[in-house]
Amino acid sequence: MNPVINSNIAVSVRNISKHFGGGKELVKALDGVSIDISDNEFFTLLGPSGCGKTTLLRLIAGFELSTVGEIFLYDEEIENLPPHKRSINTVFQHYALFPHMTVEENVGFGLRMLNRDPTEIKRRSMETLELVKMDQFANRKPVQLSGGQQQRIALARALAPEPKVLLLDEPLSALDLKLRQAMRMELKNLQRETGITFIFVTHDQEEALTMSDRIAVMSAGKIQQVGGPMDIYERPINRFVADFIGDSNFLQAKIESVLDNQANCLLSDNFSICTSLVGTHPTGSTVTLAIRPEKIKLNDESTLRGDIQETVYLGTDTNYIIKLNDSTTITVRDQNGVTGDARYSKGQSVGLHIPDSSVRMLAD
């Protein structure tokens, strides 16, 4: 009933579920989602298509009502507030700029609806346009702008009223790669400069890792893991996260012994790995270990051996697909030599060294 007063939390989503349709057609777009997003944070919702990211944003913005659960904005329950009474603005995926208004009118629209003084609207619109480097386009119509320019206007329009929280639904997905990379840094800087809490939606893991303070990985309407980019990448808690973020090898291993919560696991060729025990796996049971391809070293002295089945040239690196003696395959990513040549070739037998610290036991 009485929420804990903690003004450091900008948006608090508590046990939210959202169902669409009913009967056989029932879609659980969100299924018991809880997250706290801190003030001034660049928070990213990351997940595959259809996992419910847009639905969560629309609930926070007020375009949909939740089936169950509550949403708080700075300790105020906002579930019953319509969108125009929430100090939250959205940058829409397809920009949704008003075609009958000039760029400046678009940017000033929010302030105008807040009944601000016309001179203030003018000043603030131009300021915001300068911030996104679009001030020279103030008198154009949206149709006269390129996709990237429209994107900046959409951003400026949402920033101009200085909302408490800015929601961004895949704002970069319609841009080409170079522009997207440039915009990532700009967005990050904008967030720091304005101090506004950003909730950013993407299905691009690289985007999420480079920009975010924290990331929530979502799948099938549920939050899988919340953490900083490094947490998520280095310490994925389950198979979904390990697989979705970056590349991972999943190896079956048998727990030999457990001491001080450190499990000693055996792989092919009786190669032993010592890693923290996650979950409640008894001694003797088989567990899944996740290992990033770039963390494995090719080292002929190692007892773990395999044959190179395939090599995939990646420019800076080469991926080696190696078949171990127990016939599981494992991918190893190795940096190419100074001349750019791959260090090993197909068919060669190699030794693999897997550092203990690079391995992560999965809970599932």
Added chain:
Amino acid sequence: MELPRRNPVTRRWLALSPAIVVVSIFMILPMIILLVFSFMEADPYGGVDPGFTTEAYVQILYERDFDDLLIFDPVYLNIIGRSVLLALLATIGCLVLGLPVAYFIARQSSRTQSLLLYLITIPFWTNLLVRTYAWILLLSSDGVIEQPLKFLGVIDESLDMMYTNGAVAVGLIYSYLPLMVLPIYASLEKLDFRLIEAAHDLYADRFRVARYVIFPLAAPGIVAGCILVLVPSLGAFIAPDLLGGGKKLMLGSLIQVQFASARNWPFGSAVAICLLALVMMMLMYQARIASKRRRETGD
């Protein structure tokens, strides 16, 4: 057969020629006949007699007394005034009713949309005359509306709804409502509903969303709908005749009477030409405003 190689201008005219022929025969020719008739002398048995006279136009404003003196007579001006007022009333009524209907239809799923549009066009399947008679049954004293009210004791005396300007306006609104709904629907259907969400998101309440987003973007459809309702309303004669009982004559009825019972073709033609001029002036004014707005907004 190979078309002779001509310059593109000639070819374009050639391609347009069937349309030009149709338009000439069915639109321009009748108007010329009308114009010519309006300057001829009336034949007492209907039709026209040769000879040039401006009598028909003089008749619109003046009456001749026994000494052949012209006396100003506002009876026809009154009819013109009433026609314009009732047509404007009908247009506003259609707009107020039609805009929400069009908006509602445009927000449905595409299957429901086609069904609803189909329903909107159903009245066109039967004759306007018959449908207007139905309104007599509804509006007349002791009609379908009054009887239950009297029975329930809501009213004691007849509301006298028939044969009033109001009854004519209702009839006009009823007749031309689909002509308002369809063009507005067409422009709303193209409207991106995400814009409405965006406006809500930027602190606009429902009223302001309508005012600043829906209305401007539906403007072309609204203008088209207003023209489509206003123009036929000005010339309507079924609703004024049946529901106005001939007491509330409008331009359309006046013209119709001249060609039928009054047998004064030149006068009927002259009134028709005046109506045409009135409509043309309004359309030209509207076109000027539209082009001015386009210049201002730089489209």
